[in-house]
Amino acid sequence: MVELRNVSKTYANGTVALRDINLRLDKGEFVFLVGPSGSGKSTLVKLLLKEEDATEGEVYVNGYDVTSMTRQEIPYLRRSLGVVFQDFRLLPNKTVYENVAFAMIITEALPKEIRRQVPMALALVGLSRKANMYPHQLSGGEQQRVALARALVNNPALLIADEPTGNLDPETSWEIMKLLSEINHRGTTVIVATHEKSIVDAMKKRVVAISKGVIVRDQEKGLYRDEDKNTPVLY
Amino acid sequence: MKIRTLRYFIKEGFINSYRNKLMSLASVLIVVTSLIIFGVFVLISLNAQHNIGIWKEQPQLQAFCYQEIDDIQVRRVEEIIKADERILSYEKVTREQALERMRERLGKDAAILDGYGADIFPVSFIIRLKDVSYSSEVVKDLEKVTGIEKVSYSQDTVELITRMSHWFSLGCSVMIIVFLVASVFIIANTIKLTVFARRREISIMKYIGATDWFIRWPFVVEGVIISITGAILAFIVSAYGYKAVVDKFTQDAFFAQTNLLSMLSIESVWSRLAVYYAVIAVVVGAAGSFVSMRRYLKV
Structure with missing residues (x-):
């Protein structure tokens, strides 16, 4: 599903963001990507979306060889996966329905398909009743759910969430995480980059910890911090 | 698309x-x-x-005879024009035709010509040349011909x-x-x-x-x-x-x-x-x- 082989990334200004990363995700997995700001987890997400190119190594996503892909192919890679960001990235002058439908319009989907898929995606995130509202009329959690519906409307095999709860209060964060987990149960592979410690610890999923551009831990049913190091766990 | x-x-x-x-x-x-x-x-x-x-398409040259000259002199002029190899064709405009054209031009003001005969107009020849480049020499030569008063020359325009x-x-x-x-x-x-x-x-x-x-x-x-x-x-x-x-x-x-x-x-x-x-x-x-x-x- 996702594979990184000996991937390194050095930015033009000399910053080494990732160093010799090897990572493999299988279909249907749920993975937390954790680490402090500047650890390289955002860079890793950018490599998966081909927003940045790896300096060394190979990246495979959804069967695409991301490393050798041309500019023209990038949109098709991005259509094959859903992405959710910390700042939601909704179009302010489009309604909830239009925002979700837009992800299908750009793929030149049939209007019939759009009319079928969009309400389904909205129902999945529980926003059917707010379809005609504009983003500014919604709470942060609701906006993120719209973003989720948009990410899912094309039925991607992989969902990437970059700090999806970064702008949300703890309770709303939980709702979003539950939704992500539910999406995962339906068969979608999910990658969540976060530093929401309490959620990571409670969900008991695979945890990949990055620090200073290196994977320091890859653990099934892991916690935010490695308990062997005796760091206090605060709830 | x-x-x-x-x-x-x-x-x-x-x-x-x-x-x-x-x-x-x-x-x-x-x-x-x-x-x-x-x-x-x-x-x-x-x-x-x-x-x-x-x-x-309009006549490139128009040679006007003196108004007073008689038909014999006009014929002599015509012979000269006919003999000129640089001239493609020519058309004789008689005094009557000249009067008629002037009437047409004046339109509703044509009445001012009433009382005048065709004899106030000169005979003229509308001349087409074989080539435009001959025009200035032809004009020069025609102006020397006895009986021709002037040659108008639209090439300049x-x-x-x-x-x-x-x-x-x-x-x-x-x-x-x-x-x-x-x-x-x-x-x-x-x-x-x-x-x-x-x-x-x-x-x-x-x-x-x-x-x-x-x-x-x-x-x-x-x-x-x-x-x-x-x-x-x-x-x-x-x-x-x-x-x-x-x-x-x-x-x-x-x-x-x-x-x-x-x-x-x-x-x-x-x-x-x-x-x-x-x-x-x-x-x-x-x-x-x-x-x-x-x-x-x-x-």
């Missing part, structure tokens, strides 16, 4: 140009100005060609007009190029503003997998909308303007009587003007969009 996608592009193009009303208006005006200048040039040069064509229209075209071409380039850049600037206004939207579109061209097309449409609007306005203004000029011209007594100049009717030029405007508008609009995209829309 699918029809519904095309519809989306056109809709977005209209939304873009509407959001950016003031700049769109400024761009439309510059397009209108450039196209009107272009239109004036086209109309003038079409009319110049039209008139040059008429003059070229033709040459003058040809030359004038040449310089006029050159001047206009320079101006048109300047204005068209200005139009391209002003449209480019308008679209730049739209691109900046929609930066965030564009980046979101990229994240959800929109292709480069899917993002670009609405901006191309915006450029073309601006220039087509300009073209339509310019066409209306220049068509009405030209019609007004033609109307005034036909009412002018001097031109009406002398047949020295004639103007093409609006019916015979509008379709050509419309095609030129449409082609230029599409090219300028699309060029403006592309300039803008190359510079500001690195999708």
Whole structure:
């Protein structure tokens, strides 16, 4: 599903963001990507979306060889996966329905398909009743759910969430995480980059910890911090 | 490209140009100005060609005999003209014919000729040359012939007009190029503003997998909308303007009587003007969009 082989990334200004990363995700997995700001987890997400190119190594996503892909192919890679960001990235002058439908319009989907898929995606995130509202009329959690519906409307095999709860209060964060987990149960592979410690610890999923551009831990049913190091766990 | 996608592009193009009303208006005006200048040039040069064509078909030379000479002398002149190998053909205009032509020219004022006989007019010969380049020597030779009073020579006028229209075209071409380039850049600037206004939207579109061209097309449409609007306005203004000029011209007594100049009717030029405007508008609009995209829309 996702594979990184000996991937390194050095930015033009000399910053080494990732160093010799090897990572493999299988279909249907749920993975937390954790680490402090500047650890390289955002860079890793950018490599998966081909927003940045790896300096060394190979990246495979959804069967695409991301490393050798041309500019023209990038949109098709991005259509094959859903992405959710910390700042939601909704179009302010489009309604909830239009925002979700837009992800299908750009793929030149049939209007019939759009009319079928969009309400389904909205129902999945529980926003059917707010379809005609504009983003500014919604709470942060609701906006993120719209973003989720948009990410899912094309039925991607992989969902990437970059700090999806970064702008949300703890309770709303939980709702979003539950939704992500539910999406995962339906068969979608999910990658969540976060530093929401309490959620990571409670969900008991695979945890990949990055620090200073290196994977320091890859653990099934892991916690935010490695308990062997005796760091206090605060709830 | 699918029809519904095309519809989306056109809709977005209209939304873009509407959001950016003031700049769109400024761009439309510059397009209108450039196209009107272009239109004036086209109309003038079409009319110049039209008139040059008429003059070229008209007698290149007309040799007038002395009014007093008798038929025998006239025949002698005719023999000389007939024998000249540089002359392609000639036509004798008798005194009666000359009177008749003058009556026609004067039209309703012909009454002033009443009481005069044909004998007040001289016999003349309308002469067509085998080649225009002979004209000045033929004129010289004919003027020496006894019985010929003067030779009128329309070649000078033709040459003058040809030359004038040449310089006029050159001047206009320079101006048109300047204005068209200005139009391209002003449209480019308008679209730049739209691109900046929609930066965030564009980046979101990229994240959800929109292709480069899917993002670009609405901006191309915006450029073309601006220039087509300009073209339509310019066409209306220049068509009405030209019609007004033609109307005034036909009412002018001097031109009406002398047949020295004639103007093409609006019916015979509008379709050509419309095609030129449409082609230029599409090219300028699309060029403006592309300039803008190359510079500001690195999708």
